[in-house]
Amino acid sequence: MEDAAMENGETNKDSEVAPALIAVHPTQNSVAVAVGSDLRVFDLLGGCAVSLVDDSDGSLHKDSIRAIRYGANGKLFVSAGDDKLVKIWSTESWRCISSVCSEKRVSAVAISNDGSYVCFADKFGVVWVVDVDGFNGDQDFVNKKAAPLLSHYCSIITSLEFSPDGRFFLSADRDSKIRVTVFPKKPLDGAHEIQSFSLGHTEFVSCLAFVCTHECPQGFLVSGSGDSTVRLWDISSGSLLDTCDIREKAGLLESKEIEDRYAAVTDLCTIPDSTLVAAAVQSLQGIILLSCDLSAQTLYVAKVVSIKGDAFIPTSLGTSFSSGLLWMVTGASNLHDSQHPCLSRVKVISGFKESGPDFVQHGPIVLEDDEIPRGEKLLEKLQGGVSFDENYFLTAAEALKTSMSNLLIKKQYSTEKREFRKRGRNDKKIKK
Template structure:
């Protein structure tokens, strides 16, 4: 194959798109949605849209946002993405108190439990840290620079989480690895002590979260993957406690249920791999909600903390519309699970507001028979005003969201599935790479 042919093959790649993201204030004071470069926030206390204020040299984001996160107190909010900017916002005024530049595109963010450090990971596999010590309330942090904290070897980091006790920072990547690192007294000096690795996934690790337990102050780690499994880990030992195979559950346990509710193809497409795209701990504290490729709704798992096991609970389908969640967020204090679907851009679609937001209410009773309820638009906190702010006012048909789901699936697989190149193709890519640093 000649260079011209290989170049032509590269140019015919699918357009890279980014999923819509959602994040919820821990006390449900506000909800944020990111679609492409657009960051939308709704104040639930004031029942009004939020106007973001950014006086930095590079206002707002200029490319797709790939990660958003509130801190544990809800006083800080972080957004980052493909424009290589990490923006830190004060949620009291929604003023951008700092814009940090990164050398590569940012793929994940996390905030320490005490709110003093913001960590972010890039697509080259490096985790950076920024100190927020000594900031003045609602004042811009002067000349904040990030310091390298730890690194995976040339692998896209997909998720970052601090353990509930703050002892560890856990990072996952597309090379099937989960690394548990001890957080040092001063993270700016680097984190050099690896506690353990959690190994067992056979495809990229897409998402992480912790389940709290009095017997495990560091928490039990939950991981989702492109290998159609969800796994439960003890991070101090790196030991695998249990595995739940999502693909087999789709094919066997829920086939009858889905046929009864919709049809064999309406609930789940025939796909040999049902990648877990996002997960989060549910408001009842013992369940885990999953977003799965091609599933029009969410899947719920039960976590038995005493037995340290995962088991299938139920599927909550969104009937009457195409809503395959791309991101999940939870408000533990209010008993709501939020979901969003959408992507940054879609060929042939002119509008940028390609998003849908829905919420699921969990009963206060923690009984296994208590059913979560999908809320109607008028039952969601903020109602129609919230939906117009987070979704946009444009009416979008189900066929558009279905096309968006397929485009996103293709793009994310291209990003996260490791590519195999021939020697000739590898040499051509080396000669034509465009990320070399310029020599001064």
């Protein structure tokens, strides 16, 4: 019975459910939301929806988008996902300047700090790199091809990140590993020098972020995981500096929404010009704010920001360098029998500039819809409409829990079943 359930899990349609994603331009010129194959961008400066132009193959994405990212200088935007396409966009014209084909479905993307390279990971555990050096406007990179950079050997890669100084390239996977690689001067020839491994999580690593200040520009790495912890690392040595258990700490702050079984940290976002880290948790209607003491190298929960009255469990977080706003989105695509296949909900939190007792007591706060920049016009574009169905978002949250479990939590098999599966492997078959 157990084995049958495991086999069914491998082909369960719930595994195809994709979370809504959000990304914010570094100077908050625009905001992008992806729900399923639908990519929506709103121009905050012009106060209007963006029309995407893709002449590469006459269409946008054909399947669920799994990763979106702005470059550090804001000139490039990348989207990729289950259709095995990595689309590179110019944020000046919002034209697709290159559409790169991947051999497998794409799970994560990153852009080098200088905007010269786009990296993406596939479901087979390989990281690829594309050279876009020399981009200075709206020219096309029609014939760009990806070269292999490194591999995690058949483990699904969940997150990619560059260190603040650009020296290191980080990749995290389903097998609880964080690999820190020296980013080479010639990435197209591969990355062969490993700086360290950050080992300590007991479940899949879901997200990575860096906490930096002017006094500590290199900063420290924070990681979120399916083991319900956020951990602080020194990437040069791979040393674990501190661990913050989300269930335990949030419980002390009277956050009873978190269920023990589904308390995976799904996304992390550092607040610019501060040592605060926002964490989204699978079953929490709101976010958990953690504070990092860089001198003491410790991490602790500063505040739980709850969202009352809405079935809002964030699936993705985003912010910019130039604002004190944290953008959040919830929603999912490919829900079985859903009447709202592309519906999402966007919310914004402000008030991160407060400090001391005032921060704990008063800030931050969740903005009302009419207080969000560009208000109703923005929400109509990014959400797929202004109104929303609360039951839909509850259903989406439950479906995403199952989806993440099926995709990232490694299945357990009996000894007999494991041997049976081994006999079916190509490398075990006897060649006649």
